[in-house]
Amino acid sequence: EPEVTQTPSHQVTQMGQEVILRCVPISNHLYFYWYRQILGQKVEFLVSFYNNEISEKSEIFDDQFSVERPDGSNFTLKIRSTKLEDSAMYFCASGTSGYQETQYFGPGTRLLVL
């Protein structure tokens, strides 16, 4: 069964450093998402991406964040200058047709900012 994959599984970085989190969505999916989950809290929406542009972003997704689909398979989340409060589990998700359709999640990348 096709799955969303994410790399790395864990990332430790120093405050102020840039990180890039990578995702390979399910191959025939057209809608891509990033969510995050701070330890013990709810899963929170960050951004959605369709047709090579951002469809919606949350207030968390400020200028330090960017997303890109550099080729036909990868979907990346970049944090330019990490802060301590960026420490969280970051999940990529993908879906076939957007509204009222299931979003399938990857296993996540655990980001720790020191």
Place this chain on the structure above:
Amino acid sequence: GESVGLHLPTLSVQEGDNSIINCAYSNSASDYFIWYKQESGKGPQFIIDIRSNMDKRQGQRVTVLLNKTVKHLSLQIAATQPGDSAVYFCAENSPGAAGNKLTFGGGTRVLVKP
């Protein structure tokens, strides 16, 4: 039920018994709902979904009930097994939510006792 912050409500259930997990959703305009299961260190895994034109939907050992009048969703798991131990989240999708973002509830931890 719902939770805020670090305190997840916990449902302890004997193996073989039925489990009922509840969720109060926030947006009366939401018309698509998903239940996800999250095991420790993993991403949310799709269990079952329901659209607002239905009040009940059944899957394999799972049933979702939707009460739009009181904005309440429940997940019933029949003959609960040790592998059902996890945190369960409901998520809602609203029309006009650009980018099809999902809004997640706080989660309920299910512990299955052998």
